[in-house]
Amino acid sequence: MGRDNGKMIRTKDLTFWQKLYLPEVFKGLSLTLSQMFKPKFTYMYPEERFQPPSSFRGRPILVEENGVERCVACGLCSRVCPALAIEVQASETELEKERYPVRFEINMVRCIFCGFCEEVCPEEAIIMSKEYELVFSSQEEAIFGKERLLTPAEQVRERLEFLRNSR
Amino acid sequence: MDILIASTKIAVVLAAMLTSVVFLVLVERRMSAFIQNRIGPNRVGPYGLLQSVADVVKLLMKEDIVPAKANKPLHDLAPIISIAVAMTTFAVIPFGNAIELFGTTIKLQIADVNIGILYILAITSLGVYGLTLAGWSSNNKYSLLGGLRSSAQMISYELSMGLAIIGVILMAGTLRLDVIVEKQTEYLLGWLPAWNIFLQPVAFITFFIAAFAETNRLPFDLPEAEPELVGGFHTEYTGLKFGLFFLAEYMNMITASAIVVTLFLGGWHLPYADMLGLSGFALSILQVLTFCGKIVLVLLFFIAIRWTLPRFRYDQLMSLGWKVMLPLTLANALVTALILLAF
Numbered sequence A: 001m002g003r004d005n006g007k008m009i010r011t012k013d014l015t016f017w018q019k020l021y022l023p024e025v026f027k028g029l030s031l032t033l034s035q036m037f038k039p040k041f042t043y044m045y046p047e048e049r050f051q052p053p054s055s056f057r058g059r060p061i062l063v064e065e066n067g068v069e070r071c072v073a074c075g076l077c078s079r080v081c082p083a084l085a086i087e088v089q090a091s092e093t094e095l096e097k098e099r100y101p102v103r104f105e106i107n108m109v110r111c112i113f114c115g116f117c118e119e120v121c122p123e124e125a126i127i128m129s130k131e132y133e134l135v136f137s138s139q140e141e142a143i144f145g146k147e148r149l150l151t152p153a154e155q156v157r158e159r160l161e162f163l164r165n166s167r
Numbered sequence B: 001m002d003i004l005i006a007s008t009k010i011a012v013v014l015a016a017m018l019t020s021v022v023f024l025v026l027v028e029r030r031m032s033a034f035i036q037n038r039i040g041p042n043r044v045g046p047y048g049l050l051q052s053v054a055d056v057v058k059l060l061m062k063e064d065i066v067p068a069k070a071n072k073p074l075h076d077l078a079p080i081i082s083i084a085v086a087m088t089t090f091a092v093i094p095f096g097n098a099i100e101l102f103g104t105t106i107k108l109q110i111a112d113v114n115i116g117i118l119y120i121l122a123i124t125s126l127g128v129y130g131l132t133l134a135g136w137s138s139n140n141k142y143s144l145l146g147g148l149r150s151s152a153q154m155i156s157y158e159l160s161m162g163l164a165i166i167g168v169i170l171m172a173g174t175l176r177l178d179v180i181v182e183k184q185t186e187y188l189l190g191w192l193p194a195w196n197i198f199l200q201p202v203a204f205i206t207f208f209i210a211a212f213a214e215t216n217r218l219p220f221d222l223p224e225a226e227p228e229l230v231g232g233f234h235t236e237y238t239g240l241k242f243g244l245f246f247l248a249e250y251m252n253m254i255t256a257s258a259i260v261v262t263l264f265l266g267g268w269h270l271p272y273a274d275m276l277g278l279s280g281f282a283l284s285i286l287q288v289l290t291f292c293g294k295i296v297l298v299l300l301f302f303i304a305i306r307w308t309l310p311r312f313r314y315d316q317l318m319s320l321g322w323k324v325m326l327p328l329t330l331a332n333a334l335v336t337a338l339i340l341l342a343f
């Protein structure tokens, strides 16, 4: 449609056959009917699961290396978290690494999977996993403590590599 | 004896229709899923066959809510009208040739009335009361708009529906549906079955389009256009009463397909079936199956159209009805009459 001297001009008019409507209906029908025999996109969920690529942002986890967490309890992640989902309580250790988190909790009801915590962490200690099946029956159950967050580094190798390549 | 036969026929037809609604809903959902590259409901029972049963159970368990300021008697009456109309329309449709059983000839048609077509037109136009009353009694603006639209739409399209049928009536010279079907069992030029779709193609197309409008199916489902009217006339209905509207819609679809098949697609006539050399009884069964098969094909077409075409705008719907369909059907009736007069 264009406008000329205040008068509407249709730049694209329907042809006679299009105005008849019926041939176009059958064109549309042939399209929809041919779609019926195309491969489907549906995952048959419980039996067949979506395998996310390593760029996927699932629930955040803490990386565990040689039996201890990498986290130095700097608190940056809890500071940056837009949903206020992370709580860190620091304490001193005997090791050369000076601090460690005595308490590290992520409230999975609040988390919005933005990945800011992963981005801000200086130690690459908190990263996003591929896990997306999060179901809880109570609010308390949704608060993940250290025991549920810690994951050996070998298990999240893919994500760590992805982060190194993309930074 | 007559009453026994009649009630058996009623029971069989009603049971067949109710069960086919159950499967029709499932077929519609699966087919729409396939068209959209999905799989559709396949969990309840093998291949999801029991999905509709689960849905019905769910509907039965729902609370029946009537809005505080609704007109309760009419609110209750509306779904009853809808379902009653949907159930009674099928009565005059012949679903098979007369059958010989235990020495008596049984007509495969519930009510053999001599004004079959008029009966259908009369009863289907009653259906609009259900929708309009539902819209009005709910005391909800969206329902009211849906009800208004349905009455305007039904009245506009009923006209072209009736005029489209006139061509067929003129050719058959009768209002009896069984005679109309019998006329279609002849052959044109010795090989082409004399179905009305070949003799009255314009009437067929206009009647089919009007049938979409009469059954409130997409592309003419304006009375319940979800994006504009929430749920249209059934916005304020819950539980079983909503289920009745739903059931009525699908039964109407089946009946509309049966009417299309009877009037234009040769009814129970299976071309060249008499050459198979079957006995009378087997042939009758085959014809009933043919009738059902034709209905299924028309229903599949209904569903495919629903998932192909977008909804009409309201002014487009009205101008199509009054400016295109009405003149076309009138001209068709006139031309048919002139040709019949000339020969």
Ligand code: SF4
Residues within 6 Å of the ligand: A060, A077, A080, A081, A082, A083, A084, A085, A086, A106, A110, A111, A112, A113, A114, A115, A116, A117, A118
């Ligand atoms: S992903 Fe975002 S919302 Fe979730 S814990 Fe990390 S920073 Fe907070």
Ligand code: SF4
Residues within 6 Å of the ligand: A070, A071, A072, A073, A074, A075, A076, A077, A078, A088, A120, A121, A122, A123, A124, A125, A126
């Ligand atoms: S930002 Fe990293 S190192 Fe700092 S508290 Fe969070 S997880 Fe630990």
